[in-house]
Amino acid sequence: MAVYTEIDDEELAGFVAQYDIGTATGLKGIAEGVENTNYLLQTDRGSYILTIYEKRVDPDDLPFFLGLLDHLSNKGVPCPPTIHGRDGKALRHVAGKPAAVQTFLRGIWPKRPQAAHCGEVGAALARMHLAGLDYPASRPNDLSVDGWAELVAATAVRADEVAKGLAGEIATEYEYLSANWPRDLPTGVIHADLFPDNVFFMGDKLTGLIDFYFACTDALAYDLAICLNAWCFERGGEFNITKARRLISAYREVREVSAAELAALPLLARGSALRFLLTRLYDWLNQVDGAMVKPKDPMEYRQKLRFHQRIEGPGAYGLD
Amino acid sequence: MAVYTEIDDEELAGFVAQYDIGTATGLKGIAEGVENTNYLLQTDRGSYILTIYEKRVDPDDLPFFLGLLDHLSNKGVPCPPTIHGRDGKALRHVAGKPAAVQTFLRGIWPKRPQAAHCGEVGAALARMHLAGLDYPASRPNDLSVDGWAELVAATAVRADEVAKGLAGEIATEYEYLSANWPRDLPTGVIHADLFPDNVFFMGDKLTGLIDFYFACTDALAYDLAICLNAWCFERGGEFNITKARRLISAYREVREVSAAELAALPLLARGSALRFLLTRLYDWLNQVDGAMVKPKDPMEYRQKLRFHQRIEGPGAYGLD
Numbered sequence: 269m270a271v272y273t274e275i276d277d278e279e280l281a282g283f284v285a286q287y288d289i290g291t292a293t294g295l296k297g298i299a300e301g302v303e304n305t306n307y308l309l310q311t312d313r314g315s316y317i318l319t320i321y322e323k324r325v326d327p328d329d330l331p332f333f334l335g336l337l338d339h340l341s342n343k344g345v346p347c348p349p350t351i352h353g354r355d356g357k358a359l360r361h362v363a364g365k366p367a368a369v370q371t372f373l374r375g376i377w378p379k380r381p382q383a384a385h386c387g388e389v390g391a392a393l394a395r396m397h398l399a400g401l402d403y404p405a406s407r408p409n410d411l412s413v414d415g416w417a418e419l420v421a422a423t424a425v426r427a428d429e430v431a432k433g434l435a436g437e438i439a440t441e442y443e444y445l446s447a448n449w450p451r452d453l454p455t456g457v458i459h460a461d462l463f464p465d466n467v468f469f470m471g472d473k474l475t476g477l478i479d480f481y482f483a484c485t486d487a488l489a490y491d492l493a494i495c496l497n498a499w500c501f502e503r504g505g506e507f508n509i510t511k512a513r514r515l516i517s518a519y520r521e522v523r524e525v526s527a528a529e530l531a532a533l534p535l536l537a538r539g540s541a542l543r544f545l546l547t548r549l550y551d552w553l554n555q556v557d558g559a560m561v562k563p564k565d566p567m568e569y570r571q572k573l574r575f576h577q578r579i580e581g582p583g584a585y586g587l588d
Numbered sequence: 589m590a591v592y593t594e595i596d597d598e599e600l601a602g603f604v605a606q607y608d609i610g611t612a613t614g615l616k617g618i619a620e621g622v623e624n625t626n627y628l629l630q631t632d633r634g635s636y637i638l639t640i641y642e643k644r645v646d647p648d649d650l651p652f653f654l655g656l657l658d659h660l661s662n663k664g665v666p667c668p669p670t671i672h673g674r675d676g677k678a679l680r681h682v683a684g685k686p687a688a689v690q691t692f693l694r695g696i697w698p699k700r701p702q703a704a705h706c707g708e709v710g711a712a713l714a715r716m717h718l719a720g721l722d723y724p725a726s727r728p729n730d731l732s733v734d735g736w737a738e739l740v741a742a743t744a745v746r747a748d749e750v751a752k753g754l755a756g757e758i759a760t761e762y763e764y765l766s767a768n769w770p771r772d773l774p775t776g777v778i779h780a781d782l783f784p785d786n787v788f789f790m791g792d793k794l795t796g797l798i799d800f801y802f803a804c805t806d807a808l809a810y811d812l813a814i815c816l817n818a819w820c821f822e823r824g825g826e827f828n829i830t831k832a833r834r835l836i837s838a839y840r841e842v843r844e845v846s847a848a849e850l851a852a853l854p855l856l857a858r859g860s861a862l863r864f865l866l867t868r869l870y871d872w873l874n875q876v877d878g879a880m881v882k883p884k885d886p887m888e889y890r891q892k893l894r895f896h897q898r899i900e901g902p903g904a905y906g907l908d
Contacts, residue, residue: 271619276699293694293790296628297619299591308616308628310694315630374613374630379596470613 271297375468375475390518400457493536513586545569591617635692695788695795710838720777813856833906865889
């Protein structure tokens with residue numbers, strides 16, 4: 269939610285001239301996106317998103333992300349294709365940092381997602397999974413079991429500052445998940461961060477998926493579990509089984525989900541809840557003075573974790 | 589540099605329907621503008637700025653500001669006209685707060701203003717002053733001598749935390765300015781905050797003036813003095829006489845400046861420097877924990893104040 273990097277006038281003109289997109293007529297920093305600096309770049313030809321990659325993105329991963337956007341959008345997945353420069357390259361530099369330009373997608377992210385939105389997301393997620401199956405590159409998921417171990421260690425001493433008993437609860441859960449984490453589910457490219465603010469709609473119709481900067485190669489059903497957590501709980505913390513049913517059934521109409529994947533869903537949802545609990549807890553405990561981003565509440569994900577721990581099986585998600 | 593107010597989906601649709609501007613196709617929070625929440629609102633008809641007025645703007649002042657934009661843009665001043673609703677009203681409400689929609693102006697604010705930009709600003713400022721002469725409403729300048737007195741009192745105890753001797757320096761300057769402040773210069777509507785980030789350009793050509801939320805009725809030459817401070821110093825703090833000459837001479841080509849106004853310029857520039865020194869100092873000393881705005885350095889304006897204190901007369905600004 270901030271502009272970390274400003275672009276001087278002459279540098280902007282020189283940067284835009286590397287593309288065949290016309291002349292800049294507007295540049296506004298966008299107050300969304302925690303990881304990178306995003307500008308809405310307007311030219312006499314159209315609207316674009318100019319992203320400057322800040323230190324939380326590994327530059328070595330950028331070819332994977334940008335190539336993925338091209339691959340998926342070529343296959344009809346509604347994600348923003350990257351604009352390539354006159355020399356054919358999509359990954360460029362501005363203000364001394366890696367940068368890329370993407371087509372602007374119309375639509376607005378839903379502040380209060382409804383069941384219809386969840387259905388659209390389920391279907392789009394499945395289409396993205398199918399389209400990504402033949403993407404030639406791969407990238408390990410830094411925020412799976414091994415990554416959790418590092419975050420468990422980094423937060424253990426101070427976790428109880430946030431809530432009494434939290435460190436113990438996290439350690440026990442981590443131990444259980446690492447011992448039981450499924451290793452043989454179908455894998456492919458997953459988005460890994462498909463929260464409502466990364467999905468655009470016009471009314472009830474999905475128009476775009478954005479922010480693929482956590483995308484990686486992992487169990488496809490894990491992506492569905494992330495969406496269960498991101499889309500199917502109410503603001504008060506209650507699980508909405510109608511939304512879950514719409515999400516999962518719409519997904520299954522596009523991609524066949526195996527019995528093993530369905531059986532693993534509660535465990536995957538626990539893993540997803542632990543992942544966001546850990547990263548939010550870490551950010552909460554390591555707030556930077558003067559940072560322009562408000563950390564998100566880690567406790568929201570402890571509540572979600574406990575929900576998935578308590579259920580009997582995937583039937584609790586409305587599956588038949 | 590923040591979005592303070594989010595708008596729910598249904599509320600947005602209902603709000604946009606109050607105007608004849610089509611259907612919303614995009615809404616992005618803009619990371620600029622310290623005082624209010626600004627969204628770039630896109631519809632199937634065009635681009636607009638949706639401003640939600642936060643607590644630092646007095647709602648009673650909004651008719652003055654919005655009427656002024658209409659008045660000035662009707663007279664050809666390049667500022668964004670307000671969009672009126674189907675019922676004719678420009679000032680509306682969204683998310684429980686006052687809000688207005690303005691036409692989007694093309695152009696980009698200059699990160700490193702050149703002398704040519706200063707000339708354009710001088711001419712546009714003068715045109716704005718002439719166009720505002722018959723604006724029927726008036727609004728006192730809260731941040732003139734009386735307002736400074738309050739800020740001097742509010743910062744006196746802690747000013748020396750920022751720089752040793754600062755409280756005394758401010759008190760002496762305030763005493764001098766309040767005893768000598770000119771009361772008989774030509775007045776009219778002034779912008780009062782025409783910094784580079786409030787002026788758009790396409791290349792060297794000025795395309796727009798924005799952010800009139802400090803506009804008030806005061807000495808016209810005081811606005812010129814504010815621009816001297818905002819546009820004619822280099823990043824290292826050096827005064828650039830070439831830029832000042834361009835600014836003032838372009839202004840004088842459009843509006844005749846009296847001998848009294850010219851003679852008063854150094855004093856007005858000291859007053860302007862004290863005004864921004866005081867407001868920045870106040871914000872610096874009263875930083876809100878978790879605020880998403882970085883306070884600006886007050887010391888920049890102490891340096892500018894000292895420059896204007898030292899000069900012999902208005903000739904130092906390149907006047908002939």
